[in-house]
Amino acid sequence: MFTRNHAAILAVAATLCAASSAFPDDNDKKNENGPHVLLISIDGMHAIDYQNCIANNTCPNLKALGTSGINYTRTSTSRPSDSFPGLVALVTGGTPKTTGVYYDVAYDRVLAPPTIATGNGLSGGTCTAGKANGTRTEYEEGVDLDQTQLTGGNDKAYTNPIDGGYLSIDPLKLPRDPFNACNPVYPWNFIRANTIYGVIHKAGRYTAWADKHAVYAAVSGPTGTSTPSNVDDYYAPDINSNVVPLPGVTTATGVNCATIPISGDWTTGFDSVKCNDQLKVNAVLNWINGKNHLGTASAPVPAIFGMNFQAVSVGEKLIAKGVYGGFKDAAGTPTPAMLAEIEFVDSSIGQMVEALNKAGLLHSTTIIVTAKHGQSPIDPNRFFPIPGPNNNNGTPPSGILGSAFLPDSEINQIGPTEDDISLLCSSPGPIQSPRSPFLKAAPRRQALVRSSTARRSRPPMTHPACLRLIRERRTLSFNRTWASSTQEVRRNRRNTVGLRRTIPT
Numbered sequence: 001m002f003t004r005n006h007a008a009i010l011a012v013a014a015t016l017c018a019a020s021s022a023f024p025d026d027n028d029k030k031n032e033n034g035p036h037v038l039l040i041s042i043d044g045m046h047a048i049d050y051q052n053c054i055a056n057n058t059c060p061n062l063k064a065l066g067t068s069g070i071n072y073t074r075t076s077t078s079r080p081s082d083s084f085p086g087l088v089a090l091v092t093g094g095t096p097k098t099t100g101v102y103y104d105v106a107y108d109r110v111l112a113p114p115t116i117a118t119g120n121g122l123s124g125g126t127c128t129a130g131k132a133n134g135t136r137t138e139y140e141e142g143v144d145l146d147q148t149q150l151t152g153g154n155d156k157a158y159t160n161p162i163d164g165g166y167l168s169i170d171p172l173k174l175p176r177d178p179f180n181a182c183n184p185v186y187p188w189n190f191i192r193a194n195t196i197y198g199v200i201h202k203a204g205r206y207t208a209w210a211d212k213h214a215v216y217a218a219v220s221g222p223t224g225t226s227t228p229s230n231v232d233d234y235y236a237p238d239i240n241s242n243v244v245p246l247p248g249v250t251t252a253t254g255v256n257c258a259t260i261p262i263s264g265d266w267t268t269g270f271d272s273v274k275c276n277d278q279l280k281v282n283a284v285l286n287w288i289n290g291k292n293h294l295g296t297a298s299a300p301v302p303a304i305f306g307m308n309f310q311a312v313s314v315g316e317k318l319i320a321k322g323v324y325g326g327f328k329d330a331a332g333t334p335t336p337a338m339l340a341e342i343e344f345v346d347s348s349i350g351q352m353v354e355a356l357n358k359a360g361l362l363h364s365t366t367i368i369v370t371a372k373h374g375q376s377p378i379d380p381n382r383f384f385p386i387p388g389p390n391n392n393n394g395t396p397p398s399g400i401l402g403s404a405f406l407p408d409s410e411i412n413q414i415g416p417t418e419d420d421i422s423l424l425c426s427s428p429g430p431i432q433s434p435r436s437p438f439l440k441a442a443p444r445r446q447a448l449v450r451s452s453t454a455r456r457s458r459p460p461m462t463h464p465a466c467l468r469l470i471r472e473r474r475t476l477s478f479n480r481t482w483a484s485s486t487q488e489v490r491r492n493r494r495n496t497v498g499l500r501r502t503i504p505t
Contacts, residue, residue, distance in 0.1 A: 034205070036365040038284070038352065039306035041090065042345055043083065044313030044375045047073065048332040053342055061350035065367060077373045084139060084218075086372030087211070087308070091195040091219045100192040101218075104140040111135050111175040111185060118142035118173045127182035135175055139187045139215045141240040143173040150241045152214045160294060162246065162279055164237045166217035166228055187218035188228040195221030196304060201230040205303035208232060208287050210280035212239035212310055233302070235293040237279045239310055240265045243272050251278045252347035253340070266310075270325065270337050273314040274344045280307040281348045288355040301361065308372065309348070315341030316375040330379035 053059035054066065078089040078096055080103060088094070088101045096102045105120075112133035113125030120142030127133060145168050146153025150161065152168020174184035197207050198221040207230065209219050214236045220228030228234060243266055246257035257275035266276040283293035284307055292299045315338045318325040325338045334342060349369070356362040377383050 034303065034364075036301060036361060037304045037306075038356070038365055038367045039090065039304065040349065040352075040367070040369045041087070041306070041308040041372045042312050042369065043086075043308050043310055043372050044316050045342075045345075045371045046332065046374045046378065048378070049312070049334070049342065052332050052334070053346070058339060058343055059346035061346045061353060062369065065349070065353070065369065069367075077371065081373040083212070083308075083372050084216075087216060088191055088193075088195075088218065090370065090372065091197060092191070092193045092221070094193045098193055100190065104138065106137050107135070108137050108175065109134045110178065111137060112178050112182060114138075114143075114174055114176065114184075115172040116170075119144065119147045122173075124172075127176045127178055129178050129182050131178055133178050137175045137190070138173075139190065139218070141213050141215075141238055143170055144168050144214055144238060145170045147238065147240060148242045150237050150244060152236070152238050152241075160296075161244070162237060162249075163235075163294060164214065165234045166214050166236070168214045168236075168238075171226065184226075186226055186228070187215040188220040188230075189222050189224065191218055191221055193221070195219055195230065197221060198223075198230040200303050201232070206232050206300040208234070208283075208293065208302040208305035210235040210283045210293065210307040212236065212276075212308060214238065216308075233287070233293055233299065233305075235280065235283045237276060239267060239273070239276055243269070246275055246279070249275060249278055249282070251275060251344055252281065252351050253344045255344075267314045267318070269320055270315060270318060270323065270340065273311050273318075274341070277307075277309050277311050277344070277348070280309075281351060283307065284352055285355050288352065288359055288361065290359075301359075306368075309345050311341040311344050312338075313373075313375060326380060327378050328380070330381075332378050 050059070050062060050066075050071075054063050057063070078085040080096065082103055084104045085096045085099070085101045088099045089096075092099055105122075110132040112127035113123060113135040116124040118138050120138060120140065122136055122138045122142065125135065141147040141152075144152040149155075151158040151164040153170075154168040157167040158164055169186070171184040171186075174186060176182045177185050197209070197219050201207050201220075209217075209231055211217075211219075211234075216236065217228040217231055217234045220230035220234075223229050243260065243262050243264060245260070245262065249257040251257065251271075251274045253274070255271045255274055255278075257271075257278065260271050260275055261269060263269070264272075266272045282295070284305065286293055286295040287299070287302050287305050289295075290298060290301050315325040316327075318337070323337050324335050325341070327334055327338065353362065353367070356365050
């Protein structure tokens with residue numbers, strides 16, 4: 001079984017199609033507020049999935065969009081390819097190097113740990129003001145007030161049991177900025193670039209988005225405040241919360257969400273993930289009809305709005321009660337369970353197109369269908385899981401690094417430092433006692449520079465061992481940085497927020 005922590009699932013996926021007009025529309029009317037953009041991410045879907053379902057007539061709505069739209073075949077997701085960097089790339093146009101977002105869980109050399117432990121195990125710690133601290137960062141369900149609840153745990157803000165949004169973020173679980181009075185760094189302020197949401201909101205237009213976690217209100221982009229004010233209506237029924245019955249909710253393919261099995265979170269069942277997605281689909285339909293995401297009040301039709309689908313992404317990884325998702329072969333032939341996920345997404349998009357047509361908005365709405373990321377490998381014969389405890393699949397990166405004899409303090413800061421290289425490869429002479437945790441944890445590297453007389457000597461910088469250390473330093477310094485930025489950028493965060501908000505996207 002694939003797991004979220006395996007780098008193997010972070011594959012490249014191409015943009016599927018973009019269309020400004022798809023179906024016959026006899027009742028199109030002028031919209032006084034101007035054009036609209038409906039942005040849809042089918043997380044996990046590859047270009048080959050789109051091609052296969054077109055060829056096999058299993059996605060008629062996507063096929064109709066592609067007939068009158070443009071299919072961009074030479075595009076790829078962010079690298080690394082995953083939900084957080086992929087989403088940010090869609091709304092900023094920036095690479096992870098530009099936006100500072102490499103992964104949901106990363107490492108920052110400057111920020112300080114959260115005040116209390118997160119739900120996913122990031123320990124709380126201290127924040128020393130005015131000094132670079134260094135911490136792992138976490139922007140996923142673990143920072144919710146209660147990640148087991150669909151609402152994220154803020155029952156005061158979200159009285160409807162199917163509601164949820166950014167108000168469920170617990171600021172005590174967020175990393176802190178030592179150069180901003182140790183205040184929590186909200187996900188939208190973690191991004192180092194403005195977003196299309198910020199640009200459109202500043203122009204006075206209404207904006208909306210639905211996603212799988214409260215933290216993905218990050219689409220707002222920097223605001224310098226504790227609210228993602230560039231998103232007027234944000235909806236996030238958490239995908240990793242416990243499954244609950246959803247009376248009155250039926251998916252686009254007819255699954256009754258009031259009777260789905262109540263077990264695990266929404267990613268543990270082929271039908272439960274459809275039901276969680278349907279909540280977001282219903283929000284999009286409500287926005288098209290001029291209401292808020294729950295349909296309980298009137299609201300402007302957003303200038304930009306949309307959602308992400310999890311059904312395909314989960315379907316590619318899931319094995320439930322002996323039923324396999326994913327693909328049968330390297331050609332991307334889906335299993336029956338996987339095909340059902342694709343058909344659900346296609347039918348849901350059909351609901352949106354039909355709603356746009358009925359509202360007279362189809363010709364004034366550009367529909368963009370894409371994918372934050374893909375999943376790999378498509379060929380099931382090329383999947384080689386790394387055994388975890390008790391030979392279970394799913395060893396997290398920390399476990400892999402730990403098995404390489406790195407101490408806990410170095411798991412988030414791997415590789416030789418400049419001091420290591422200088423110590424090992426400076427002018428010839430006896431090597432002093434290792435001062436670096438890296439050297440202490442890597443006796444094999446010390447053995448590389450032992451002389452034949454057992455006298456520990458420093459080889460010259462041109463020695464193969466030193467050249468290898470230098471290459472590893474260059475490679476690992478990127479991997480080690482992940483979502484971190486330079487100390488100067490973090491220190492000057494308060495002074496650059498206004499600038500970032502006005503840079504053209």
